[in-house]
Amino acid sequence: MIAAFFDIDGTIYRNALLIEHFKKMIKYELFDDIHYKLEVEKAYHLWDTRKGDYDNYLLDLIELYKKALNGLSEKYNDFISDQVVSLKGNRVYAYTREMIKFHKENGHKIIFISGSPLFLVSRMAKKFEADEFCGSEYEIDKKTKKFSGRIVKPMWDSVHKKEAIDKFIKLYNIDMDKSFAYGDTNGDFSMLSSVGNPRAINPSRELLKKIKASEELKKKIEIIVERKDVIYKINPNVKTIEF
DSSP, X not given: OOEEEEXXXXXXXXXXXXXXXXXXXXXXXXXXXXXXXXXXXXXHHHHHTTXXXXXXXXXXXXXXXXXXXXXXXXXXXXXXXXXXXXXXXXXXXXXXXXXXXXXXXXXXXXXXXXXXXXXXXXXHHHHTTOSEEEEEEEEEOTTTOBEEEEEEEOOSSHHHHHHHHHHHHHHHTOOTTTOEEEXXXXXXXXXXXXXXXXXXXXXXXXXXXXXXXXXXXXXXXXXXXXXXXXXXXXXXXXXXXXX
16 A cells, blocks of 8 residues: 655645634634733744744744643533634645645555644545544543643654654555655654655755755655745755755
């Protein structure tokens, strides 16, 4: 079995699902403390003005997100999550949208592995008809049906993504040498390294540095940059590219 592993945020989706969810929480005033809104805006401003790196920005945002999510009812969260995917779910890169279509047509197993919350990943997986999916699990109290603010299992780092991949390899007897992976940040490094056909989509500077340091990965990876309606393929071995 050949599989195609896709990260979502920054790879398929042209932003982060978590950010869109957070914006909706602020819009519907589901928490009162203005502190969260100000901290999120500050973190985003650092990234938007390129005064911070993307990976650190997301980690800072996740900490704020956990606090904001604490106490939110499952009922309200379902409404917000449906809104995010319904209104923003088509905001995707043309390249990865076409690759999903390509893998479907060739009978490949399509698997989404994302650091975004599982309740958002599951909706995107349904929208794009992925065969399997895996996302960060946020705890819900069984009695109150509210979020506790605790993450049961994160899925934004290389270690947990590798564990998820290993599970799918055993489940579907996946031939990793013939399989594909698509990612954009450090958290996708193990996923990209695991397959015979890795593709870095609009990669962060941190991921490019790791690719440059890996002689094995440099030999097989494709770097894809999509800007407006143009898709560029970049050779990672070209010395003029500044990582």
